[in-house]
Amino acid sequence: MINTIRLNQEAAIPVVGLGTWQLTGQDCIVAVAEALKAGYTHIDTADGYGNHARVAQGIKNSGVARDKFFITTKLAYPGGYTASAVRADGERFLQELETSYIDLLLIHWPNREVPFAETLKAMDELKKEGKVKAIGVSNFTPHHLDDALKAGVEITNNQVEVRPRFNQKTLRDYCAGKNISITAYSSLRGGETELPLVVELAQKYGKTPAQIILNWVVARGMVAIPKSSHPERIKENLASLDFAIEEADLAQIDNLPQGERVNSPSFGDFDY
Ligand SMILES: NC(=O)c1ccc[n+]([C@@H]2O[C@H](COP(=O)([O-])OP(=O)(O)OC[C@H]3O[C@@H](n4cnc5c(N)ncnc54)[C@H](OP(=O)(O)O)[C@@H]3O)[C@@H](O)[C@H]2O)c1
Numbered sequence: 001m002i003n004t005i006r007l008n009q010e011a012a013i014p015v016v017g018l019g020t021w022q023l024t025g026q027d028c029i030v031a032v033a034e035a036l037k038a039g040y041t042h043i044d045t046a047d048g049y050g051n052h053a054r055v056a057q058g059i060k061n062s063g064v065a066r067d068k069f070f071i072t073t074k075l076a077y078p079g080g081y082t083a084s085a086v087r088a089d090g091e092r093f094l095q096e097l098e099t100s101y102i103d104l105l106l107i108h109w110p111n112r113e114v115p116f117a118e119t120l121k122a123m124d125e126l127k128k129e130g131k132v133k134a135i136g137v138s139n140f141t142p143h144h145l146d147d148a149l150k151a152g153v154e155i156t157n158n159q160v161e162v163r164p165r166f167n168q169k170t171l172r173d174y175c176a177g178k179n180i181s182i183t184a185y186s187s188l189r190g191g192e193t194e195l196p197l198v199v200e201l202a203q204k205y206g207k208t209p210a211q212i213i214l215n216w217v218v219a220r221g222m223v224a225i226p227k228s229s230h231p232e233r234i235k236e237n238l239a240s241l242d243f244a245i246e247e248a249d250l251a252q253i254d255n256l257p258q259g260e261r262v263n264s265p266s267f268g269d270f271d272y
Pocket residue numbers: 018019020021022044045108138139159160184185186187188189193208210211225226227228229230233234236237263
């Protein structure tokens with residue numbers, strides 16, 4: 001049984017999910033099916049990944065019932081944020097994903113050209129209709145969140161890049177204070193699996209470097225969503241939950257010197 005973090009009365013997010021960015025075609029179908037068969041209970045996708053239909057096919061191939069797993073998807077940046085787009089795209093996502101509800105719907109990137117309140121209120125309409133169980137954002141800074149929270153719509157999750165060398169401690173503390181959970185993305189990128197400390201801890205615990213990083217993400221109260229196109233790595237990543245790292249070793253990871261983000265598109269708005 002995979003632990004969950006409660007988002008609201010209707011939704012609790014499993015602390016590990018399968019990331020699907022850059023998973024397309026047959027690779028996506030196989031990865032999703034293998035993940036669900038291996039025991040994953042959470043799939044992370046986005047309109048922008050162009051793979052909703054493949055995710056749906058993978059779900060069907062797994063034979064796992066809809067009430068046994070959680071789906072996160074995201075509104076398309078930048079065109080998906082007006083009230084009419086949220087309505088139309090929300091309905092389209094349900095068809096593409098072949099489901100009657102999305103567990104967690106996120107604003108993929110902040111777009112200050114459409115008021116956050118307009119987007120969030122339209123998302124909240126979908127939630128009131130039972131088509132979405134929880135609402136969140138992604139790539140939001142504290143400043144974006146301050147603005148967005150003024151809409152009065154409950155924001156339950158912020159999905160952001162978190163890696164040992166980009167640990168987002170300030171943002172995480174801010175979100176904790178607002179009862180906003182964190183999903184960590186790209187935790188395995190940026191050469192993190194080759195870091196000497198991570199390799200050393202992998203040897204100490206008899207685990208792989210990826211498992212050390214994912215275990216740290218979850219031990220620090222976040223949701224991990226590793227992506228892999230390899231069934232054996234998909235299983236390896238899930239098994240990162242099966243052991244405990246000593247607090248002193250977790251603290252060593254916390255204290256690694258910090259660097260730059262890996263995902264920094266020109267539209268990122270991270271300086272706001
Ligand atoms: N909200 C956003 O803006 C945003 C941005 C980026 C990502 N995301 C989400 O977060 C998910 C994860 O982020 P990500 O895909 O950027 O990076 P990631 O999952 O941290 O890393 C993926 C890379 O690590 C490799 N890998 C996976 N498992 C491994 C293992 N056990 N050992 C060694 N290498 C391993 C994968 O290769 P193979 O596939 O060859 O195994 C791939 O090259 C995405 O798929 C997406 O769902 C969201």
